[in-house]
Amino acid sequence: MSENTPPLAVPEHSVESFTRAFLRELNYGRGVDLDRASANDKYYALSRAVRHYLTTRWLETLRNQYRDQAKTVAYLSAEFLLGPQLENALLAADLEDIARESLANLGLDIDELQAVEEEPGLGNGGLGRLAACFIDSLATMNVPTVGYGIRYEYGIFKQTFVDGKQVEKPDHWLHLGSPWELPHPEYSVDVHFGGHTEDKPDGSDGARTWIPSWRVTAKPYNYMVPGYRNGRVNTLRLWSARARHDFDLREFNAGEYTEAVRARTFAENISKVLYPEDSTPQGKELRLQQQYFFVAASLHDFIEHVLPRDYDLKNLPDRIIWQLNDTHPVIAVPELMRILVDDKGWDWADAWAVTQKSFAYTCHTLLPEALEVWPVDLMGKLLPRHLEIIYRINEEFLEEVRAAFPGDELRVRRMSIIAEQPGRAVRMAHLATVAGFKVNGVAELHSELLKDKVLNDFAQMWPEKFTNVTNGVTPRRFIRLANPALSELITAAIGDGWITDLEQLRGLEPLADDAEFRHAFREVKGANKRRLAKVLMDRDGIELAGDGMVDAMVKRLHEYKRQSLKLLHIVSLYEGIKSGRIPLESVTPRTFVFGAKAAPGYVRAKETIELINAVGRTINADASLKGRLKVAFPPNYNVTLAEVLIPAADLSEQISLAGKEASGTGNMKFALNGALTIGTDDGANVEIRKLVGDENFFLFGMTEPEASSLESRGYDPGEYYESDPELKAALNLIASGHFTDGERGGAVASIFASLTERDRFMALADFRSYMDTQKKVEAAYLDHESWSRSAILNVARSGYFSSDRSIQDYLDRIWGAKPIDQNA
Ligand SMILES: [N-]=[N+]=N[C@]1([C@H](N)O)O[C@H](CO)[C@@H](O)[C@H](O)[C@H]1O
Numbered sequence: 001m002s003e004n005t006p007p008l009a010v011p012e013h014s015v016e017s018f019t020r021a022f023l024r025e026l027n028y029g030r031g032v033d034l035d036r037a038s039a040n041d042k043y044y045a046l047s048r049a050v051r052h053y054l055t056t057r058w059l060e061t062l063r064n065q066y067r068d069q070a071k072t073v074a075y076l077s078a079e080f081l082l083g084p085q086l087e088n089a090l091l092a093a094d095l096e097d098i099a100r101e102s103l104a105n106l107g108l109d110i111d112e113l114q115a116v117e118e119e120p121g122l123g124n125g126g127l128g129r130l131a132a133c134f135i136d137s138l139a140t141m142n143v144p145t146v147g148y149g150i151r152y153e154y155g156i157f158k159q160t161f162v163d164g165k166q167v168e169k170p171d172h173w174l175h176l177g178s179p180w181e182l183p184h185p186e187y188s189v190d191v192h193f194g195g196h197t198e199d200k201p202d203g204s205d206g207a208r209t210w211i212p213s214w215r216v217t218a219k220p221y222n223y224m225v226p227g228y229r230n231g232r233v234n235t236l237r238l239w240s241a242r243a244r245h246d247f248d249l250r251e252f253n254a255g256e257y258t259e260a261v262r263a264r265t266f267a268e269n270i271s272k273v274l275y276p277e278d279s280t281p282q283g284k285e286l287r288l289q290q291q292y293f294f295v296a297a298s299l300h301d302f303i304e305h306v307l308p309r310d311y312d313l314k315n316l317p318d319r320i321i322w323q324l325n326d327t328h329p330v331i332a333v334p335e336l337m338r339i340l341v342d343d344k345g346w347d348w349a350d351a352w353a354v355t356q357k358s359f360a361y362t363c364h365t366l367l368p369e370a371l372e373v374w375p376v377d378l379m380g381k382l383l384p385r386h387l388e389i390i391y392r393i394n395e396e397f398l399e400e401v402r403a404a405f406p407g408d409e410l411r412v413r414r415m416s417i418i419a420e421q422p423g424r425a426v427r428m429a430h431l432a433t434v435a436g437f438k439v440n441g442v443a444e445l446h447s448e449l450l451k452d453k454v455l456n457d458f459a460q461m462w463p464e465k466f467t468n469v470t471n472g473v474t475p476r477r478f479i480r481l482a483n484p485a486l487s488e489l490i491t492a493a494i495g496d497g498w499i500t501d502l503e504q505l506r507g508l509e510p511l512a513d514d515a516e517f518r519h520a521f522r523e524v525k526g527a528n529k530r531r532l533a534k535v536l537m538d539r540d541g542i543e544l545a546g547d548g549m550v551d552a553m554v555k556r557l558h559e560y561k562r563q564s565l566k567l568l569h570i571v572s573l574y575e576g577i578k579s580g581r582i583p584l585e586s587v588t589p590r591t592f593v594f595g596a597k598a599a600p601g602y603v604r605a606k607e608t609i610e611l612i613n614a615v616g617r618t619i620n621a622d623a624s625l626k627g628r629l630k631v632a633f634p635p636n637y638n639v640t641l642a643e644v645l646i647p648a649a650d651l652s653e654q655i656s657l658a659g660k661e662a663s664g665t666g667n668m669k670f671a672l673n674g675a676l677t678i679g680t681d682d683g684a685n686v687e688i689r690k691l692v693g694d695e696n697f698f699l700f701g702m703t704e705p706e707a708s709s710l711e712s713r714g715y716d717p718g719e720y721y722e723s724d725p726e727l728k729a730a731l732n733l734i735a736s737g738h739f740t741d742g743e744r745g746g747a748v749a750s751i752f753a754s755l756t757e758r759d760r761f762m763a764l765a766d767f768r769s770y771m772d773t774q775k776k777v778e779a780a781y782l783d784h785e786s787w788s789r790s791a792i793l794n795v796a797r798s799g800y801f802s803s804d805r806s807i808q809d810y811l812d813r814i815w816g817a818k819p820i821d822q823n824a
Pocket residue numbers: 125126127128130278279364365442471661662663664665683
């Protein structure tokens with residue numbers, strides 16, 4: 001900092017100074033008076049006032065980062081499901097009470113202003129939310145970090161229900177602008193596409209010249225990522241696509257008005273909208289454009305804008321680690337090779353040596369269809385130079401395979417980065433595994449299955465490359481912000497150290513045996529249920545079963561997650577009551593809460609939503625059930641709703657077929673908020689059960705080995721349908737059109753057929769075990785003391801599932817970056 005730059009003063013932490021900052025932003029920032037200000041004006045002014053308190057730390061962090069040139073983690077992710085920003089900024093800046101009092105003095109209710117915020121829905125589900133939790137932990141743990149992603153103009157669609165069917169609405173989250181982003185057009189980067197390549201006569205080994213045919217401008221928007229009261233504010237840099245020239249005057253003058261703006265719309269399409277698929281990639285060209293767009297801009301930004309001019313890129317791996325969040329950013333590998341060989345004139349071998357030390361890859365799935373492959377024609381048309389580089393990487397890699405496994409051409413074909421069947425295509429997971437120096441799964445079981453099955457050939461060749469880092473969630477958002485009542489109870493008992501050291505929750509274990517604490521714990525859960533009931537009534541006119549069990553299943557709608565199995569439980573219970581098989585008074589009052597978006601093109605998923613709503617409508621309208629059973633399916637499940645729903649739950653449904661859910665993170669959030677889990681031994685459920693204890697977890701269903709051996713033996717769902725009368729009765733009731741005004745076709749017919757004929761994810765095979773375990777749940781719930789005891793032990797023993805612990809594992813096992821104390 002040059003001597004004549006006066007140090008930036010941190011605003012005083014007082015109601016008076018906060019009020020001044022708020023009014024200054026309102027008057028000078030928004031140009032309005034308090035009595036004429038709109039809700040958005042007040043929300044904007046409030047957000048900007050809070051930003052003041054964090055900006056000084058932000059600038060200090062950036063200044064120190066340039067000064068120290070410390071090793072930085074660059075988290076490359078096509079998705080960041082950030083959630084509401086204001087509440088998190090207030091918490092990080094320790095301004096909650098000050099802001100609340102300051103606004104109250106002005107006759108304003110801070111909760112009302114917070115509700116104005118449109119949450120940035122820049123992600124689909126677990127993968128995007130994990131990225132957001134991780135950058136929160138990296139900042140709170142003082143790790144120099146930059147998150148790189150895309151500033152989609154339209155985030156994940158808004159879900160509405162019309163006659164129970166999902167109807168998507170565009171999520172124009174920026175229509176009122178966002179007070180949390182700072183554009184930096186001066187750091188814009190040109191990103192090229194298309195064209196062809198030519199020899200580079202005097203070039204270094206492997207160098208060629210790329211003649212692109214078109215380009216767009218990547219404009220960066222910076223977002224603050226504040227650490228929790230530690231003086232560090234890291235940066236999330238999201239790129240927005242712009243045409244080089246917004247407007248072509250020549251075209252306009254020639255009267256080609258549409259032509260004049262064509263380039264602009266074309267370019268802006270790249271960051272227009274998030275692809276709404278979760279675990280089933282869209283092979284569309286625009287998707288590959290999006291991936292290359294943000295990756296190319298990010299690499300250029302760091303190498304050309306962050307590193308000192310004369311930085312020797314040979315040392316790049318000591319200065320930055322590029323973490324690849326799934327295969328979406330893997331095109332970064334040939335991009336770095338292109339920069340080093342074509343632009344910097346390095347020899348291929350030197351470039352490859354640095355590239356192999358610069359990237360690490362996190363795989364988030366086990367579903368073969370979720371592994372991205374790009375047809376070579378499409379890659380060759382859009383990124384001709386990158387395809388050439390991938391071919392050479394593959395060539396040299398297959399030489400290595402042949403050397404390690406002489407004569408095993410089948411292995412060579414299996415491992416090749418280029419698939420030959422059904423069409424020639426680039427296997428992005430193979431490219432990531434060949435180039436990455438570390439490959440990790442996101443839960444112990446997942447990482448084992450990656451080594452034993454999905455990437456087994458690679459694990460045999462490079463066993464040391466494979467590791468595991470079990471996912472985690474940030475306790476700042478998912479306990480402290482989402483569940484203030486529980487936070488106060490915990491802090492009163494063990495202090496507030498748990499917020500940044502979640503293992504301290506262990507201190508609660510003895511209190512599980514304390515009747516008074518159990519009572520207080522139930523009071524908190526009860527209050528959270530009443531809060532949820534009010535939100536669902538105000539938001540969607542939905543009623544909960546008065547003071548009953550809240551049984552929640554909230555996650556994307558996907559057949560492997562088995563919302564259909566949950567539905568079979570509800571229908572079987574209902575059928576049992578209606579047929580007299582189950583006495584109504586023996587049924588524990590229960591509300592089945594669903595939250596789930598289906599990818600717009602995923603027909604079976606949308607049919608399942610339709611059927612859940614149909615069953616819900618019938619049950620909720622059935623007076624004979626005396627309100628004992630309720631189905632609540634609030635539309636548009638997102639981070640904001642999760643923060644109200646999860647703290648209110650008693651039972652967490654984690655019922656995927658074993659071997660299909662890589663990890664899950666909702667399961668962790670529920671356990672940390674005192675819900676008991678009914679689940680299979682899948683993903684992170686296995687580690688949750690191990691830590692909380694079998695007696696505090698409702699395990700059911702086949703294990704992964706049992707499921708895969710049933711599959712290999714040939715699974716016939718019809719056998720289960722025929723042999724289990726309760727199952728048959730439930731399926732037949734659905735098929736009869738009972739829930740669909742007699743309609744037996746459409747969703748009813750296709751779901752009945754898919755479950756009784758194919759049932760790829762074996763819902764019918766696990767039905768009996770699930771039903772029997774649900775009976776254990778009912779019995780256990782009747783004993784409130786033992787239930788609360790188990791719930792408290794779930795909280796106390798789930799500290800491991802903090803994303804801070806995940807980040808420490810990444811630091812220890814993969815990154816080698818170090819926390820840098822800002823205040824040192
Ligand atoms: N894509 N993807 N993968 C997922 C989730 N659907 O986003 O990533 C999440 C984050 O790793 C996992 O918890 C989850 O099991 C997995 O299916």
